[in-house]
Amino acid sequence: MAELPLDAEETGSDLPEGLAPPGNSDGSDGVSPPEPPPAQSMPAASHGAVLLRDRYLVDSGKPLPEFDAPTAKAYAVEDRRDLGNQLLALVCTPGFPIRLSAIRLLKDGDIPGVLPLVDWDSIMWPALGRKSLIIIYQRPLGGRVVDRLARKETKITEYDMPRRVIEPLSEALQKIESGDGPHRAIRPENIYFLDEDMEDIVLGPHMTAPPGHDQPTMLEPIDRAMAQPAGRGLGDSRDDIYALGVTVVLLLLGHNPVASMKDEDLLKARLEHGSYTAICGAARIPMQLIEPLRGMLADDPAERWDFAEIAKWLTGLKITPVKKKPMNKSEIFFKFRGTEHYSPRSLARHFARHPNDAVKAINGEEFETWVKRGLESKEKTDAIKGAIQTSKFHEDNHQGTDDFLICRVTAILDPDGPIRYKGLAFMHDGYGPVLATEWVRNNNPQPAAEALSHDVSGVWYGAQEKLKKEHIETQTTFTQLRGLLAIQDPGYGLERVLYEANPGMSCQSPFVAEDYVLIIEQLLPALDDAANSGGTSSQPIDNHVAAFIAARFNEDIHPHLKALASNKAETSIVGTLSLLAFLQWKLRTPALLGLSSWVGGLLGPAINAYHNRHTRQDLERDIPRLVRKGSLPELFNLIDDAEKRQEDSDGFAVCRAEWLEAEEEIRDIEGAGDERLTKAERSGQQAAAMFSISIALTVIAVLVLAEMM
Amino acid sequence: MANMSNTSGGVNWNVVLGGGVILAVFAAFSLPSLIVFAVGLLPTFVAYLIDSSDQKFGAFCVGGLNMCGVFPYVLKLWNENHTPAAAVDVITDVFTLFIMFTAAGFGWMIFLAIPPVIASFLSVMAQTRVKTLRTIQKEIMEEWGPEVASTVDDEPVGMPPGE
Numbered sequence: 001m002a003e004l005p006l007d008a009e010e011t012g013s014d015l016p017e018g019l020a021p022p023g024n025s026d027g028s029d030g031v032s033p034p035e036p037p038p039a040q041s042m043p044a045a046s047h048g049a050v051l052l053r054d055r056y057l058v059d060s061g062k063p064l065p066e067f068d069a070p071t072a073k074a075y076a077v078e079d080r081r082d083l084g085n086q087l088l089a090l091v092c093t094p095g096f097p098i099r100l101s102a103i104r105l106l107k108d109g110d111i112p113g114v115l116p117l118v119d120w121d122s123i124m125w126p127a128l129g130r131k132s133l134i135i136i137y138q139r140p141l142g143g144r145v146v147d148r149l150a151r152k153e154t155k156i157t158e159y160d161m162p163r164r165v166i167e168p169l170s171e172a173l174q175k176i177e178s179g180d181g182p183h184r185a186i187r188p189e190n191i192y193f194l195d196e197d198m199e200d201i202v203l204g205p206h207m208t209a210p211p212g213h214d215q216p217t218m219l220e221p222i223d224r225a226m227a228q229p230a231g232r233g234l235g236d237s238r239d240d241i242y243a244l245g246v247t248v249v250l251l252l253l254g255h256n257p258v259a260s261m262k263d264e265d266l267l268k269a270r271l272e273h274g275s276y277t278a279i280c281g282a283a284r285i286p287m288q289l290i291e292p293l294r295g296m297l298a299d300d301p302a303e304r305w306d307f308a309e310i311a312k313w314l315t316g317l318k319i320t321p322v323k324k325k326p327m328n329k330s331e332i333f334f335k336f337r338g339t340e341h342y343s344p345r346s347l348a349r350h351f352a353r354h355p356n357d358a359v360k361a362i363n364g365e366e367f368e369t370w371v372k373r374g375l376e377s378k379e380k381t382d383a384i385k386g387a388i389q390t391s392k393f394h395e396d397n398h399q400g401t402d403d404f405l406i407c408r409v410t411a412i413l414d415p416d417g418p419i420r421y422k423g424l425a426f427m428h429d430g431y432g433p434v435l436a437t438e439w440v441r442n443n444n445p446q447p448a449a450e451a452l453s454h455d456v457s458g459v460w461y462g463a464q465e466k467l468k469k470e471h472i473e474t475q476t477t478f479t480q481l482r483g484l485l486a487i488q489d490p491g492y493g494l495e496r497v498l499y500e501a502n503p504g505m506s507c508q509s510p511f512v513a514e515d516y517v518l519i520i521e522q523l524l525p526a527l528d529d530a531a532n533s534g535g536t537s538s539q540p541i542d543n544h545v546a547a548f549i550a551a552r553f554n555e556d557i558h559p560h561l562k563a564l565a566s567n568k569a570e571t572s573i574v575g576t577l578s579l580l581a582f583l584q585w586k587l588r589t590p591a592l593l594g595l596s597s598w599v600g601g602l603l604g605p606a607i608n609a610y611h612n613r614h615t616r617q618d619l620e621r622d623i624p625r626l627v628r629k630g631s632l633p634e635l636f637n638l639i640d641d642a643e644k645r646q647e648d649s650d651g652f653a654v655c656r657a658e659w660l661e662a663e664e665e666i667r668d669i670e671g672a673g674d675e676r677l678t679k680a681e682r683s684g685q686q687a688a689a690m691f692s693i694s695i696a697l698t699v700i701a702v703l704v705l706a707e708m709m
Numbered sequence: 710m711a712n713m714s715n716t717s718g719g720v721n722w723n724v725v726l727g728g729g730v731i732l733a734v735f736a737a738f739s740l741p742s743l744i745v746f747a748v749g750l751l752p753t754f755v756a757y758l759i760d761s762s763d764q765k766f767g768a769f770c771v772g773g774l775n776m777c778g779v780f781p782y783v784l785k786l787w788n789e790n791h792t793p794a795a796a797v798d799v800i801t802d803v804f805t806l807f808i809m810f811t812a813a814g815f816g817w818m819i820f821l822a823i824p825p826v827i828a829s830f831l832s833v834m835a836q837t838r839v840k841t842l843r844t845i846q847k848e849i850m851e852e853w854g855p856e857v858a859s860t861v862d863d864e865p866v867g868m869p870p871g872e
Contacts (some may be wrong), residue, residue, distance in 0.1 A: 160821055611853045656857045659849045661860075662842040669835045680831045684824025685766035691823065692773030693814050699777040 051571040052121050055080055056136050058089040060127050069190070071096055072208040074236045077136055086141060087118060091125055092133040092208045095440040097433050097502035099124035103135065105179045106207075115140060115192060115202045122506070122516035130514035133208075133506075140202060141358060142193020149254060154198045156251055157285035162314055165191075165201055165251065166292075170310045172203055177237045184211035186243035187219050188250045205506075210433030213233060217263050218256075218279065219243045222270050222299050224427055226349055228416035231426025231434040236470070237485065238301045240353055242275075242309070245296025248289070249280055259281035271343040271680055272329055275299050297321045324624035325481060330374030336361055344375060348414035351406055352425060359402045362409050383412045383463070398454045407456050411463035422447035428457060431481075432501025436441025439498060440508055449494050450656040452478070452485055475503075493558070495547035509544035511535075524589045525578070533596030536645040540598055541576045549579065555586060569605035574640055577603070581636035591630025599635065606639050611652040615644065741796035742783055748800040752813030770820035771813050777872035778812025 049059040057078040067074035072090040079085035092098055104119035118136040125132040148154050158165055169186070176183050185206035194200040208214075212232030217225040221242045225233040250256060258266050258279055269278040276297040285293060295305035303322055304312075313319050333340035334347055337357055351358035361367050362384070373380045387408035395399040407421045418425040424447050426434040431452070439445035451457070457478045461471060484496045500507055507517040507526075515526035527540050541549075541564060550557060560582060563575025577599050584592060599601040600623050607619050619638065626635045669676075699707050753772040761769035778790045782799050789795070799805055849857055 086817075453867075611856060613852055613854060652853055652857060655849045655853050659846055659857050662846050666839050666842050669839050675827065676832075676835070679829030681824045682764075682766075683831060685770075685820065686764070686826030687827050688768035688819050688823035689764075689766040689773070692770040692819055695774075696773035696776045696780075700780050704782055707784060707788060 006706070019567040031331050048126055050123055050125065050134075051080075052089070052123055052134055052136065053119055056119060057091070058085065058091075058134055058136075060125070063266075064088050064139075066147060066495075067139075067204075068215040069185075069205055069208050072135075072205070077139075088139040090135045090137065090205055090208055091127075092135070094128065094130065094506070094514075095437075096139040096209050097215070097436045098133060098209065098504040099180070099211070099516075100504035100518060102176075102180045102619055105176075111172060111175045111179070113168045113202055115177060115194070115204050117205075117225035122518055122522065126635035131236060131516035133516055133518065135205065135208070137205065139192075139193050140192030140204075141196040142198040142200075143191055143202060144409050145191045145193060145251065146188045148193060148198060149251065153443050156195075158252060158289055161248060161252060161289065166244070166310065167314050168201055169203060170241075170307055170314075173237060173240045173244065174307050176203075177240070181234050182211070182237050182240045184232075184243075185209075185214055186247055188247050190214075191247065191251075210430070210436075212239070212430075213433065215243065217267060218247045218258070221301070221434040222267070222275060222345075223416045223418065225270075226345075227268060227425045227427050227430060228434065230416060230437040231424065231430035233427030233430030235427070235429065237307060238304050241296050241305060241307070245293050246279065249283070249285070249293060252286070252289065253283055267349075268343075268346055269344045270299070271349075272327060274327055274431060291319065291321055295319065298322050299327075316422055331406060332370065332371065332374045334367065334370040334374065344380075344413040347419055348417060348420070351413070352410050352420035352423075355423075356408075358406050362405065363379055380412055384409055389414065398450070399556060402456065404456070404459075406458050408463075411460045415460070415463040415465065419451070419457055421451045421454075421456045424451060428460065428471060428478075431457070431478070432498075432505075435494075435498055436502045438495075438506050444637070445494060445498075449485065449497075452482055452497065455482065489561060490543055490546035491542065491550040491561040493543060493547065495543045496550055499548050499551035507544055507548040509542050509548070511545065512544065517548070520549065521585070521587055521589075523548065523552075524583055524587065524592055525593060527580075527593040527598075528592045529599035536601060539573065539576050539602060540595065541579060546579075549583065552584065553586075555582070557582065570609040572605075573599075573602050574606050574609075574636075575634050577606070577632065577639060584632045592632060593628070593630040596627045596630045596632055596635060599632065600624070603635075603639060610645070610648050612648050615648055734786065739791070741786055741791050741793050744793060744796040745783050745786060745799050746779060748806075749809040750775055752810055752817075756813075756817065767817075767820050771816035774816030774819065775809065775813035778809040783807070 048061065049057045051057055057080060059076050059078070062076035064074040064076055067088050071093045075089045075091060077087035077089045079087055103117065103120050105111075105115065107120060110116045116138040117136060120133065120135040122131050123135045124130070125134065135191070142148065145156075149156065169191070173183055173186075183203060183206045187205060190206070192202050192204055194202045210230050210232075211234045212220055212224055215229075219242075220232060221235075221239055224235060224239060227233065261269070266278060273281070276294050279297065280293065289530035290307065292310070293311060295303075295313075298304040305319075305322075308317055310621045314661045328344065329342040330344070331342075334343050335341070336347060336356055337352055339350065341350065341651060343471070351362070368381070368384070371377070371384055375381070387405060388520060390408070391400050391405040398404055403422045407419070410417070418427050418430075424434055424438070431448070435445060435448040435452075438448045455478075457475070461467060461475050464471060467475070481497045481501060484492050485494060487493065487496075495508075498508070504518070507513070507515075507523065511530040512523065512526040515529060516520070517523050517526045523545070527545070531540070546561065546564060550561065557579060560575055560579035562581060563571050566572045566575065580595065580599060583589070603623065607616050607623075610616050610619065622638055623635070662704060732743070750772070753768060753775045756771035757765060757768035782805055786795055786799060846858070
């Protein structure tokens, strides 16, 4: 952004087809290496047109680079029902969490001053060879404001600025904020003339990337500018007002007054002299705009103008001028890695960027002296001493690590700045997108996961003098996310955190990653497609799918997840089937032949859970019939019939008892060989004795009777 | 304690005393019969002594047929001349003694021959029963699987051998 001429700001125009630039290209605190080019790199060639909702024909052969955003490329669109309708499509970069609620808000109705959103969907984008989110907008016929200004096709003077720019945009921002929060993508190249006559100015798209992600650091307030792009957080209207102020300066001057400064130098100047002075100090700002710009560019959010004050100024009412407060900086400098730091915020930023040197400096006497004398704050001195002592005391756990110590010290030095941990730098409301980008684009979620599990946000909150309302809200969110992270069952863990913290994140399961599953209704059809693509030996619900369902499906699925997490294969597969069946039933998803076949093929353990062989054979005979119907609920009812299970269980118990009874009798008969022989002999002897006595009695009786007769 | 008071060294004195009384009564009222029984039933007494089992099945076997050989001569004595002299004549007749002792010998042969036959018969019966039970078990396992043959602590057992 430091190079910002109004007509040459970085866009996606020089990127491969359909791709966004690496997100870490500015001077943020993020010290991780620049993001590698996305793996889906495709040659810039025409791949034909795709049809969105059977109406909008998006032609990948007709790019519109003048409407590109840093994380989305623009293409021409033909409305098949109204050929005169001038539209454009923004093809989002897969892997970025988008602002889904903002899309829905604008889809539900136009907001004056905002580029009208016509429709959206995730469809196959041939250039990427996968599905991507495509948003259809009304094409701003007047083009980019900065382009028209640069070509001198129009002019916005300081007299036009309030009515033509500030008033419509501030009204639009108010309406956006009341619907879905701040815009967070206000920059000169994202402001368009809606009409060919260049009368109506509108704000461009803001939902193709996380809040503030696409913003040059210059257009972000100091605290958020120090965070990495993905971690700048949602913020609030005050952040929009700051960006609007800088945008007004750039449009007014027609050039960037600090273009010659590097981002890092500009940020340092802003930290030490204030943003207004750093940006506008050398520029000729018209007298009537000095006060509003000073108010809009105030670094203290509490001092910064709000919409009410802008409205007052627009109506000509007198506004109390913003008092120039001295910046929080020391009279003496602290030299760190050859740079003299007067501002503790600047020092904190550099500590986080150079952790090895920072630890040595923090433990040195020179730093302690500087904090004591330079900052003249006994509280901060004590807090830093306490942090060092705590670190030494907890040598055997994470609190004793250098990263944790730096996190503590930087939070004490710069409590308004981002949370800094292991190279990450994110605002308290920007954790979700940081996790998403670190995981999906950099494939390294570990630092972000540790930041959550080690409660580094707690360190940051602890360093605040007073917790604001938004702090308490995000603190509660962090607590909830940490609770989810601690559970390792399917549907929880880091995957669940990813989707809970990023409502606009598509499901990253390998089964459906290329289908850009953004909403729960898209999941089952995507899994159905995955089934047809092969690879159905594992269960269709992996950790990502389970977490995505848990985060996006507004029904109680805990019993299903509990079954899914079971160590028993039969319980787990029944849990999978029950969850998918519940989804299909609730979402009224049509027949899922592929997914039914996939799940049906994995039901072996569930079938084998029945003891009776005839029942198993019956089930195996019936499953193909239901698979052909594509009905998961019917498949579930067949497999998990409670009455059938009870009958099977009871029958099994009876037959087991019968088997054991027979076994005992056999063992009794076959028991001890000698004993059995002895028993038989004894029986024989007894029989012989009875036989002998019977003969004797018979003979005696016969003889006695013979004598008597 | 009652048994202890009535036995000493394996000798049941109640039996000895009872037998003595019977013999005394028998000697007083029917001495000739006693003489014939005493001599004629000698194999039975011997069998009783050598049969170490509790039930004395051997003695019963020998005794039964021994009685068949002795009783006709006792009956003849009762009907014709019930005197000690006639009794002595009977017991001194070799042929008579042969009849009596041969009958006892048949009794001993029965004791030796019948038990093995009975044992074999019982064994065949047991094998038949085992086979029937194995068949029932096999049918149960075919319908319910090998798990049906397991108890809580056992692993499932295989199909019955030889099935």
